């Protein structure tokens with residue numbers, strides 16, 4: 001009697017192409033020009049960044065473009081201490097949820113320019129843009145966020161965005 005097979009390795013790979021659609025195309029073509037465009041839901045009035053075509057909560061189309069600031073508030077974050085394949089950032093580094101001024105939902109991005117152990121909820125941050133000649137049409141157009149120097153936002157100012 002041989003040992004039962006308990007485990008096999010089965011590498012799986014999927015490749016697919018995503019059509020950006022009108023809303024995301026607007027966001028991507030704007031971000032290379034150093035503008036961040038979201039869309040406002042006509043029912044709940046929330047501004048989504050990146051812009052999307054419909055509100056996932058209300059299920060209605062969104063068509064009102066809203067340009068938001070490249071400053072915002074760090075609401076939550078994690079400190080990355082574990083090395084992984086393909087890693088480009090020096091450990092430890094911070095990855096956080098940032099609600100841009102004028103937006104209602106956070107984007108996820110890197111936070112630099114401050115020791116990881118000093119990062120905190122409510123930290124006010126600003127985008128550091130990549131140079132125009134090397135700016136991609138993606139959220140990587142923003143290299144990372146750094147402290148803006150403003151006082152921390154009080155919890156009440158961002159508690160609805162967690």
Ligand SMILES: [Zn+2]
Nearest residue numbers: 041044055058
């Ligand atoms: Zn809505």
